Amino acid sequence: MAVKIHVTRPTKIELARLKKRLRLAKRIQKIIKDRLSILVMEFLQTVRESAEVRERLQKEYEEAYKALSLSVGYHGYAQVEQSLMVSSMPFSLHASTRNVAGVTLPTFQMEQDRDSSSWFSPAEDSSLIEYASSAAQRCLSGTVELAELQSALELLGDEINKVKRVNNALEYSVIPGLDATIKYLSMKFEERDREEVARLKYVKLLIEKREAYAY
Amino acid sequence: MPTDQGPDDVIARYLGGEIGAMNAQLPKARKTLTELLHEEHPRVVCLDGSEHSFKIDELKFLASILDDRERNELLLPMIIEVHSGRSELVVRSRRGVEAKVLARVLDMPVSVEKTGIRIYRSQLGSVRRALKTATQYVFTL
Numbered sequence: 001m002a003v004k005i006h007v008t009r010p011t012k013i014e015l016a017r018l019k020k021r022l023r024l025a026k027r028i029q030k031i032i033k034d035r036l037s038i039l040v041m042e043f044l045q046t047v048r049e050s051a052e053v054r055e056r057l058q059k060e061y062e063e064a065y066k067a068l069s070l071s072v073g074y075h076g077y078a079q080v081e082q083s084l085m086v087s088s089m090p091f092s093l094h095a096s097t098r099n100v101a102g103v104t105l106p107t108f109q110m111e112q113d114r115d116s117s118s119w120f121s122p123a124e125d126s127s128l129i130e131y132a133s134s135a136a137q138r139c140l141s142g143t144v145e146l147a148e149l150q151s152a153l154e155l156l157g158d159e160i161n162k163v164k165r166v167n168n169a170l171e172y173s174v175i176p177g178l179d180a181t182i183k184y185l186s187m188k189f190e191e192r193d194r195e196e197v198a199r200l201k202y203v204k205l206l207i208e209k210r211e212a213y214a215y
Numbered sequence: 216m217p218t219d220q221g222p223d224d225v226i227a228r229y230l231g232g233e234i235g236a237m238n239a240q241l242p243k244a245r246k247t248l249t250e251l252l253h254e255e256h257p258r259v260v261c262l263d264g265s266e267h268s269f270k271i272d273e274l275k276f277l278a279s280i281l282d283d284r285e286r287n288e289l290l291l292p293m294i295i296e297v298h299s300g301r302s303e304l305v306v307r308s309r310r311g312v313e314a315k316v317l318a319r320v321l322d323m324p325v326s327v328e329k330t331g332i333r334i335y336r337s338q339l340g341s342v343r344r345a346l347k348t349a350t351q352y353v354f355t356l
Contacts, residue, residue, distance in 0.1 A: 027299065027356055030299035030300050030356075031237065031299045031354050031355075031356065033299075034297050034299050034354060035237055035297075035354055037336075038297060038352060041336075041339065041340065041343075042343065045340055045343060045344060049344075094256060096256065096258060096266060096268035097265060097266055097267065097268060098267050098268055098269075098347070098348050099240030099261060099265065099267050099351060100240075100352070101237070101240075101352045101354075102236055102237045102238070102239065102240050103240075104240070104265055107268050107270065107348070109256075109268075109270070109271065
């Protein structure tokens with residue numbers, strides 16, 4: 001890739017300024033690389049957790065559907081439906097945010113109401129329905145957990161892409177550009193110095209010749 | 216060689232902003248574990264105005280391994296310093312309560328140094344897994 005040389009003024013002050021900027025860019029690139037590694041680590045950890053929760057959730061759903069079909073088979077649709085209609089959800093969902101290396105991720109907290117310990121009353125409903133309800137409750141909390149992890153995955157993935165772009169821009173464009181400009185300016189100043197030396201030598205030679213003729 | 220009037224100031228401003236954005240999630244003021252346990256929705260306000268919430272399960276876990284005095288001393292979130300170019304990380308600790316927490320999480324003794332508690336990148340996964348919301352990163356040069 002061709003590197004562009006940015007020269008506003010070919011002066012020594014400009015060269016010093018560019019060297020300072022190069023140092024800053026290199027330091028920032030180090031931090032960005034650190035952040036990238038942290039984000040990738042968090043992303044992989046979230047992937048692992050997400051896979052675990054997904055696997056657990058699949059088992060819980062299987063169990064819940066089995067329990068539901070058992071209770072429907074035992075009590076019939078009418079009674080199960082009636083029980084479901086009178087039941088209310090004794091919990092609330094609190095959504096908030098948490099920060100991971102500069103990325104704001106959502107968190108969901110399921111809070112069970114203190115008044116009711118279960119969706120169903122054991123006195124009115126059978127143990128089958130109660131078991132199905134508790135299995136469904138576990139499924140719900142697992143789904144909430146999975147939703148949190150999935151959204152975290154998406155947001156972390158987006159941020160990793162962004163940070164990678166910044167890192168690539170620094171690595172392949174900004175830093176090589178600054179390097180090339182510094183090299184170009186240094187060569188220009190060296191050339192100027194050499195010209196100056198040659199000019200001085202020529203002037204010295206002229207003076208010597210003039211002095212020789214004078215004698 | 217091709218020359219170009221480059222957007223130098225834009226780059227400089229962008230690079231400066233990048234560091235600010237990385238550490239904008241730091242809390243304005245940390246809270247003790249006891250304070251957080253008494254809150255219905257435990258959280259701290261960050262420098263950028265956003266909120267960082269704590270998982271109640273994590274707070275309960277921390278409360279289970281600490282006594283009353285330590286609960287009053289432990290400031291949350293715990294800050295994990297990431298120094299550029301260094302392989303190890305430092306958990307800021309003033310009173311050493313953090314060492315007890317980390318020793319429990321890592322299942323090995325940890326020592327408190329002047330700068331804090333040194334942990335290695337390989338241990339970071341275990342710490343973050345156990346204390347997802349109770350820890351936060353800070354990036355330093």
